[in-house]
Amino acid sequence: MSQLNIEVNGRKVSRDVVARTHLGDFLRDDLRLTGTNLSCEHGVCGACTVLVDGKPVRSCITFAAACEGRQVTTIEGYETDPVMLKLREAFNTFHALQCGFCTPGMLATSRDIVLRLADADEERVRIELSGNICRCTGYQGITASVLSVLKHFRDEPNEQVEAMRRAAAEGKAALPPEAQAPTTFSGFEAKSIQREAKAVADSAADAPAAAASSGAAPSAASGKGTSVKGGFNVDFPAPKVWEFMSDLKAVAACLPGAVIESQDGNEVKGRIAIKFGPMNAAFKGVATLERDDADMSAVLRGSGQDSLSQSRAKGDVSYRVTSMADDRSRVDVDLLYSLQGPLAQFSRSGLVQDFVKRMIADFGRNVSLRLGQPEGADAPLPQAEFSPFKMFMGVLWARIKRLFGGGKEE
16 A cells, blocks of 8 residues: 545545556545546546546556646536536537446547647547547537537637647646536537537538638647657768658668558558557558758658557658758657547557657667668668567656656656
8 A cells, every 4th residue: 555645626635545556446436536437447448538637548547656746637627617618518519428428538538629629620529539439429419519619719719728728738737727616517408419510510620721821830739630759869960861861761670660561752651560568559551751852851741550450540750850060960850640549549648658759769779870880781771679568668667757756858
């Protein structure tokens, strides 16, 4: 047993817990907050979604002890949250629930969408919701509800909501305001869901076009996906590094788990295998390289499907080579990606994003090794070796050190 000190729905809580106790069990059994529902208990269905420091997590696979010193918000803690109040009203209007079992987790995810993706269209909303399973509604009413709330805050900006959106964009906790008084659902009123859903979807479809016409640059916050930034230094001149980074087969040989099967100009077909803790994925797809030789920058745009879970992924890998000295260069990498299907639940996990940053660092080391090989070597470059266990434990240890003040964010 160890003492756990956390803040739940604005109230400080101290309890003795067994180390293996999951957050969902702690909330339900110890604190009697039974609005958090447990179903699959494997982090797949999304019914148990709660906020930890303002970000949605699966409470059934999150250890309570890992939340030491953090702020947890459950469905019972949104009483004065402006986004959740509008979502509850919209779920009522569009009849976005039937049995209601998935609703607490669905509302938490919907709130996250509204705060992160202000200009999301219907397709984007459906992709974001795909990590939360609803076996009753067919998602039509749920999607219409989220779109209606997005439209509401575009038409009637709210200072609190804008402040929460800025916090979310900066990676800070977008926490609900302090609770004041309980709020309950009003009674349901029968309406034509299909008619209203279509009207909301048609209205929301104009939002991305309006953003594009204003000249705003696309970003993760405008509905494109999750962004992970990283980079590495190499002890070689920038032109040599850029030449290497333009060779897709050589680059793939430096990326653990990646294999290029065919190439036609700047278009490649290939696959990448990833193992992260309990998650296994083997994506196969197509990517196209867009180069700017003058700027020594490029964007690799790709999409693919996992043969194991049938999850679909698409994303952009942007990178730029800059000179730091005559014989030293910097490569900055920005990965912008989205997942649809069972693996969508992992896409915004802090641990997974740390994992991606570690992969970028390992990729940088492999690039340095390849650049250091003698020129003119005819032998093909060996594929980069990948130790999932070693990388997973390295990431986990780094996060543990940060948790106890022994490390810092990279």
